Amino acid sequence: MSITQPTIKELKIEQEWIEAFPIMKQLRPHLNAHSFIELFSQAVEENDYQLFALYDENRIVAVCGFMPMITLYNGRSIWVCDLVTDSSLRSKGYGKTILHYVEHWAKKQNYDVVSLSSGLQRASAHQFYEEKLEYGKTSYVFVKKL
Numbered sequence: 686m687s688i689t690q691p692t693i694k695e696l697k698i699e700q701e702w703i704e705a706f707p708i709m710k711q712l713r714p715h716l717n718a719h720s721f722i723e724l725f726s727q728a729v730e731e732n733d734y735q736l737f738a739l740y741d742e743n744r745i746v747a748v749c750g751f752m753p754m755i756t757l758y759n760g761r762s763i764w765v766c767d768l769v770t771d772s773s774l775r776s777k778g779y780g781k782t783i784l785h786y787v788e789h790w791a792k793k794q795n796y797d798v799v800s801l802s803s804g805l806q807r808a809s810a811h812q813f814y815e816e817k818l819e820y821g822k823t824s825y826v827f828v829k830k831l
Contacts, residue, residue: 691741691779693786696748699726705738705748712769728752734766737790739783746771747779749787753796763791765801781817802826 696702699722706721716724728734732752739747750767765787770779788799801820803810814820 689742691739691746691782693737693739693783696736696738701738702736705736705745708738708745708748708769708771709750709767711772712767728766736767737783737786739779739786741779746774746777747783749783751787751799753794759798759800761796762798762800763787763796765799768801780813784818 694701696705702722702725703718706716706718709721710716713721725734725736728750734750734752736748736750738745739749747770748767749765751763751765754762754764756762765784768780768784770777770783784799791799800823801814803814811822815822
């Protein structure tokens with residue numbers, strides 16, 4: 686019996702996006718498969734959105750989507766838009782593994798900062814970011830629906 690190591694792969698084709706959708710839907714329940722593919726395609730084309738998946742035992746256990754950005758506040762940075770581990774597999778280190786991968790990817794591409802936002806109701810996620818990954822709170826994100 687061989688034990689496979691978890692691997693991380695960028696998802697570049699629609700079939701891979703569809704395979705990742707059940708995990709992404711856990712974070713974005715308002716999306717259906719069609720709206721996910723439509724928004725995802727537009728984000729890739731217009732914002733260089735990239736989606737990586739962590740595979741364990743040949744199945745996706747976590748996904749992380751991000752956009753490279755340049756802002757006056759953060760300079761060259763990566764904005765993590767979506768980070769989710771399958772709800773049945775949390776607390777196994779998958780989220781930490783994939784976010785560390787994104788951090789290393791960012792460094793290799795000469796980005797100086799990785800940032801993200803997290804819903805106010807997600808206290809356990811905030812604890813994870815602050816205590817396990819050493820992210821600091823620097824601001825609130827304000828939203829106005831139009």
